[in-house]
Amino acid sequence: MRRSMNVYRALLLLGTAALLSACGQHDDSAAAMQAAAAAGPQSTAADPLARGRYLVKAADCAACHTTADGAPFAGGVKLASPFGTFYGTNITPDKDHGIGDWSADDLYKALHDGVTPTKQLYPAMPYTSYRQLSRADSDAIYAYLMAQKPAAVANHEPELSFPFNMRFGVRFWDWMFLTDTLPDASKAPSPNGTSSGAPSNGTSPKGTSFAASADWNRGRYLVNALGHCAECHTPRGKFGQLDGAKPLTGAALGRIAAPDITPHGLAARGWTAADLQTFFATGIAPQGSAFGEMYPVVHLSTQYLTHDDLRAMSTYLLGDPAPAPQPLQSISADAAQLEAGRNVYLAVCAGCHGPGGEGKPHVAVPMHANSTVRQSDAHNLIVAMLDGIGAQDFPGLERMQDMPGFATQLSDTELAQLANYLRATYGGQSADVTADAVKALR
Structure with missing residues (x-):
């Protein structure tokens, strides 16, 4: 009997492993997190609705709960996963389809535990990270949402296959993985085996004691x-749980892989605190522009954060103190292969990105020292070349024109040659992309 129950439990865990979109975990330092939550922008402290609006943007709620042509927060956004499709729900104060009958306690329980007055939520709603929110911030979010215009828009039920459609199985997943320990960026392993950034109120990799700054804790x-951020940028275990041993070291959940955003990973691609702040505020930095899933993050969320909060985020992600940005490495590669790749570059890329990879303002980003080109894994570079990138409007008057995809124009061999030329010439990476690697991503 016990063996049968163990098998049944394993099947349920496998079923709930589908719920990849948000399997974050919770901070182990409640006092520090509460203090950091209280250190929010003072300009909104006297106005609960203004504070709620700010927090809703900081939490990027619109990304999942507002479609491009729908009413604000009325739901309907498709959230694809390998196990089926989830849909963002209606969180307007509509009483029939939204949260109009919810209390502030109900919203807090949904954010903290993934439980609503009527059902258990799938962790496609990232309550596994939101459970770290302070009660004050949850209440401010509630006040803002309840002040919005109700939208009588029905919710879409998740379209999941068996056994992933057994919602009650989420209870078993929560039992196993919903904890009060969040993978910490400061404890991510770097190649030399030390932590990649300064842990809070502890010791540095060299053993020097220090106290984390207010910016680091707020960030x-x-x-x-x-x-x-861990929901996309941290790899997952076989049951969909975040891998606490590799926090923020990057993960491939979609077509575009989320890169390593640990202090070591960012420094290896040339990021500085100032550049990271600029990127969060505008979507564009010397290292390139936001694309893929990061574009809506900037468009809907980070561009609206205060300068102080953007500085705090950059401080936390890069470490306090931040490691020095790494210079480009000189790479030796086969001359004939690089010449072939250069010819492809001059034929189809140089018109926008410049013959020397310098880019063109308001048209195309530089290839020289580009963060995507500098990634050790060529996955995102290959996908961008195959699929292209749509035209993007950034804060202010900045805009980047669309980049066409070359899947039908260039062969696997030509794209591999182009990738190797870019990596070796502008990214300091090995020219080791093969035609088979390109073919696998078509």
Whole structure:
């Protein structure tokens, strides 16, 4: 009998492993997180609705709950996963389809435990990260949402296959993985085996004692709780849980892989605190522009954060103190292969990105020292070349024109040659992309 129950439990865990979109975990330092939450922008402290609006943007709620042509927060956004499709729900104060009958306690329980007055939520709603939110911030979010215009828009039920459609199985997943321990960026392993950034109120990799700064702690709250960055940027275990041994080291959940955003990973691609702040505020930095899933994050969320909060996020992600940005490495590669790749580049890329990879303002980003080109894994570079990138409007008057995809124009061999030329010439990476690697991503 016990063996049968163990098998049944394993099947349920496998079923709930489908719920990949948000399997974050919770901070182990409640006092520090509460203090960081209280350190929010003072300009909104006297106006609960203004504070709620700010927090809703910081939590990027619109990304999942507002479609491009729908009413604000009326739901309907498709959330694809390998196990089926989830849909963002209606969180307007409509009493029939939204949260109009919810109390502030109900919203807090949904954010903290993934439980609503009528059902258990799938962790496609990232309550696994939102459970770190302070009660005060949850109440401010509630006040703002309840002040919105009700939208009588029905919710879409998840379209999941068996056994992933057994909602009650989420209870078993929560039992196993919903904890009060969040993977911490400061404890991510770097190649030399040390932590990649300064842990809170502990010791540095060299053993020097220090206290984490207010910016670092505020950034920790913004990144881990409100921004729920770990949901995309941390690899997952076989049951869909975040891998606490590799926090923020990157993960491939969609077509575009979320890169390593640990202090070591960012420094290896040339990021500085100033550049990271600029990127969050505008979507564009010397290292390139936001694309893929990061574009809506900037468009709907981070561009609206205060300068102080953007500085805090950058401080936490890069470490305090931040490691020095790494210079480009000189790469030796086969001359004939690089010449072939250069010819492809001049034929189809140089018109926008410049013959020397310098880019063109308001047209195309530089290839020289581009963060995507500098990634050790060429996955995102290959996907961008195959699929292209749509035209993007950024804060202010900045805009980047669309980049066409070359899947039908260039062969696997030509795209591999182009990738190797870019990596070796502008990214300091090995020219080791093969035609088979390109073919696998078509």
